[in-house]
Amino acid sequence: MFFGKGTYSSQLILRIPFLITVNTLKIENLQASIEDKAILHGLSLEIPKGEVHAIMGPNGSGKSTLAKVLSGHPDYEVTGGTATLDDENILGLEPDEISRLGLFLAFQYPMEVPGVTIANFIRAARNARLPKGEKVKAVDFYKELYEHMDELGMDRKFTSRSLNDGFSGGEKKRCEILQMSMLSPKYCILDETDSGLDIDALRVVSQGVNRMRNPERGILVITHYQRLLEYIVPDYVHVMSEGKIVRTGGKELALELEERGYDWIKQEAVA
Amino acid sequence: MINPSQVEVDRDKGNFHYDTDYSFDAGVGLSEDVIRYISDVKKEDPWVLDFRLKALKTFEKKPMPTHWATDDLKNINFDVIRYYLAKGQTPSRTWDEVPDDIKNTFERLGIPEQERKFLAGVEAQFDSEAAYSRMKEDLEKEGVIFVGSTEGLKEYPEIFRKWFGKVIPTSDNKFSALNSAVFSGGSFIYIPPGVKLAQPLQAYFRINAENFGQFERTLIIADEGSEVMYMEGCTAPKFETSTLHSAVVELVALKGAKIQYVTVQNWSNNVFNLVTKRALAEEEAEVRWIDCNIGSRLTMKYPGVILRGKKARGEVVSIALANDGQHQDTGAKMVHAADETTSNVVSKSISIGEGRSSYRGLVQMPGHLKGCKNNTECDALLINNNSQTDTYPAITVQGDANSVQHEASVSKVSAEQIFYMQQRGLGEAEAMSLCVNGFVNDLIREFPMEYSVELKRLIDLEMEGSVG
Numbered sequence: 001m002f003f004g005k006g007t008y009s010s011q012l013i014l015r016i017p018f019l020i021t022v023n024t025l026k027i028e029n030l031q032a033s034i035e036d037k038a039i040l041h042g043l044s045l046e047i048p049k050g051e052v053h054a055i056m057g058p059n060g061s062g063k064s065t066l067a068k069v070l071s072g073h074p075d076y077e078v079t080g081g082t083a084t085l086d087d088e089n090i091l092g093l094e095p096d097e098i099s100r101l102g103l104f105l106a107f108q109y110p111m112e113v114p115g116v117t118i119a120n121f122i123r124a125a126r127n128a129r130l131p132k133g134e135k136v137k138a139v140d141f142y143k144e145l146y147e148h149m150d151e152l153g154m155d156r157k158f159t160s161r162s163l164n165d166g167f168s169g170g171e172k173k174r175c176e177i178l179q180m181s182m183l184s185p186k187y188c189i190l191d192e193t194d195s196g197l198d199i200d201a202l203r204v205v206s207q208g209v210n211r212m213r214n215p216e217r218g219i220l221v222i223t224h225y226q227r228l229l230e231y232i233v234p235d236y237v238h239v240m241s242e243g244k245i246v247r248t249g250g251k252e253l254a255l256e257l258e259e260r261g262y263d264w265i266k267q268e269a270v271a
Numbered sequence: 272m273i274n275p276s277q278v279e280v281d282r283d284k285g286n287f288h289y290d291t292d293y294s295f296d297a298g299v300g301l302s303e304d305v306i307r308y309i310s311d312v313k314k315e316d317p318w319v320l321d322f323r324l325k326a327l328k329t330f331e332k333k334p335m336p337t338h339w340a341t342d343d344l345k346n347i348n349f350d351v352i353r354y355y356l357a358k359g360q361t362p363s364r365t366w367d368e369v370p371d372d373i374k375n376t377f378e379r380l381g382i383p384e385q386e387r388k389f390l391a392g393v394e395a396q397f398d399s400e401a402a403y404s405r406m407k408e409d410l411e412k413e414g415v416i417f418v419g420s421t422e423g424l425k426e427y428p429e430i431f432r433k434w435f436g437k438v439i440p441t442s443d444n445k446f447s448a449l450n451s452a453v454f455s456g457g458s459f460i461y462i463p464p465g466v467k468l469a470q471p472l473q474a475y476f477r478i479n480a481e482n483f484g485q486f487e488r489t490l491i492i493a494d495e496g497s498e499v500m501y502m503e504g505c506t507a508p509k510f511e512t513s514t515l516h517s518a519v520v521e522l523v524a525l526k527g528a529k530i531q532y533v534t535v536q537n538w539s540n541n542v543f544n545l546v547t548k549r550a551l552a553e554e555e556a557e558v559r560w561i562d563c564n565i566g567s568r569l570t571m572k573y574p575g576v577i578l579r580g581k582k583a584r585g586e587v588v589s590i591a592l593a594n595d596g597q598h599q600d601t602g603a604k605m606v607h608a609a610d611e612t613t614s615n616v617v618s619k620s621i622s623i624g625e626g627r628s629s630y631r632g633l634v635q636m637p638g639h640l641k642g643c644k645n646n647t648e649c650d651a652l653l654i655n656n657n658s659q660t661d662t663y664p665a666i667t668v669q670g671d672a673n674s675v676q677h678e679a680s681v682s683k684v685s686a687e688q689i690f691y692m693q694q695r696g697l698g699e700a701e702a703m704s705l706c707v708n709g710f711v712n713d714l715i716r717e718f719p720m721e722y723s724v725e726l727k728r729l730i731d732l733e734m735e736g737s738v739g
Binding site: 071072073074094095096098099100104105107110111112113114115116120121122124125128129162179183 | 685686687688690691692693694695696697698699701702705706708709710711712713
């Protein structure tokens with residue numbers, strides 16, 4: 001169902017048998033519920049490093065649930081299926097363990113953490129990845145931080161502002177991308193990053209994400225609207241409905257959805 | 272008990288005499304004999320003995336304030352408390368007997384080796400004589416007096432007697448009466464007019480068992496235009512055999528003077544810490560109480576300022592942390608007694624486990640005054656489901672030319688905040704710590720730097736046990 005496109009040589013590397021699940025974020029038949037209500041009904045998906053995948057789907061299809069389950073949100077219960085990151089199981093792990101294995105989630109609604117500055121927060125997150133006792137060197141850290149902030153068009157004064165406290169929607173999303181850039185994850189999940197953004201912010205945030213595209217990184221973009229995918233052009237588009245992936249295609253699929261709406265997919269899925 | 276065979280009784284005078292080496296102590300329990308013993312050992316002038324004896328009577332008459340304060344007070348047994356410990360008499364224990372968690376805290380806070388034994392109650396004295404005498408020389412050049420209560424009353428009565436017991440009268444409450452009867456140790460400080468001290472004065476310099484004892488009496492007089500910061504306490508847990516700590520602190524800020532009084536309290540969890548602290552602020556004077564309460568079983572402390580002179584200013588900055596088995600009952604009292612006086616109270620409390628923190632705030636502005644302002648903010652953070660907090664504001668504002676503002680909030684660290692931080696790789700405990708530190712961050716910055724670093728570490732330590 002899956003390896004439809006991509007260059008021949010990358011497929012060759014990925015098909016060496018004993019390495020099949022390394023270098024991918026692989027989800028098989030995932031079932032999950034919240035408060036006894038089943039949301040994911042056997043979802044299968046694979047995000048290899050070097051590729052950008054998009055998931056689109058109507059409200060209630062379980063897109064955000066997928067993001068939360070993969071990052072270990074305590075409210076959700078996994079009732080079946082598997083999920084591995086570079087061959088390591090991530091189901092049932094603490095969110096911080098999954099994070100340190102290399103997964104980053106850019107939240108749809110980033111939390112405000114009053115009294116904790118952006119700089120200190122990112123520094124703490126970086127320190128959490130170092131061996132015990134080691135700390136990030138301040139000078140190098142700030143140099144890197146300012147570089148990324150400049151690229152994202154964030155005022156350097158933001159470093160001493162409380163994390164997301166009183167930020168506009170655009171500022172919060174930029175802050176998510178800043179954190180993502182500073183933490184260099186192996187796999188990124190962007191949960192409706194475009195919601196609440198104006199055209200300028202959308203462009204800047206998308207550029208930030210595109211700068212992170214490289215052969216060592218897999219990216220999953222969850223979105224409602226096709227517009228984001230004009231800025232972050234995906235290799236594959238998946239459509240989700242009622243807790244499963246019901247269709248996969250190239251970037252043109254997004255345009256088709258835009259024209260025909262989600263009902264078309266639902267009808268085809270039922271048939 | 273006092274050994275009768277070593278006591279000479281002069282029946283004519285009605286006084287007791289003792290062997291000069293004072294090799295025995297006053298024992299446990301409170302009585303007139305104990306008071307006379309204390310006064311005698313200190314070679315006090317008759318008026319001081321008189322003051323003490325009257326205070327004892329007041330103490331005995333006053334009931335325990337359980338009609339408004341916690342019933343836990345009933346657990347204080349006055350009969351088994353030692354009210355005076357002479358030098359060299361401190362009950363001590365061996366290092367082996369010191370509980371592991373205390374040893375661990377010393378380690379984590381990076382307390383210097385030589386201080387640990389003192390703090391743990393293994394040694395009676397902390398040798399800081401060298402640092403202290405050097406500082407004393409510098410102070411003497413400026414005319415600053417920095418002595419203990421005994422010396423203060425004996426050698427400088429003309430300075431201290433005038434204000435002693437005036438800011439906090441003996442009868443103010445049962446525990447100020449107790450302190451007035453058995454006080455010992457503490458600091459008596461006088462700053463001459465116009466002298467602005469660049470370095471803070473620290474109680475730590477004068478530590479020995481007596482000064483770090485249970486019934487300290489402190490009196491600070493800042494003469495016109497002078498400035499002083501005084502620091503007491505430490506973040507390291509202080510082992511205390513006695514279960515009652517009842518200090519009295521009186522501050523007098525004369526015209527244009529500024530006093531900052533910084534306290535960090537981390538008594539062990541068996542101590543009742545019942546303190547009366549009050550300041551008088553004259554015209555254009557300023558008094559700031561900067562207070563952090565982390566230890567003790569029960570702390571009751573309401574630093575106050577009586578704003579007696581026009582444009583005087585009073586401020587209380589308070590951080591309280593209550594963990595299992597602890598009750599921090601703190602607050603502030605601002606009594607406006609002159610026009611255009613201002614007061615500000617910021618109180619932040621954290622309740623962990625089954626800890627309870629209470630805020631009691633008194634603000635008084637009578638109708639004949641004008642142009643007075645008060646601002647009070649009290650915020651509570653609850654960490655666990657059983658954590659508790661209460662707020663009891665008592666605001667009396669009259670007339671139409673004054674203003675009072677009161678804001679209160681109670682919050683919990685939300686699970687979503689913790690999840691967000693965990694998703695970035697921080698462990699659950701670390702995420703909690705970050706939130707808690709963020710909550711008190713702006714207040715921690717009010718503390719001198721040597722405390723603020725330690726305070727953060729101490730809060731982290733307290734948080735560790737709280738998660739999961």
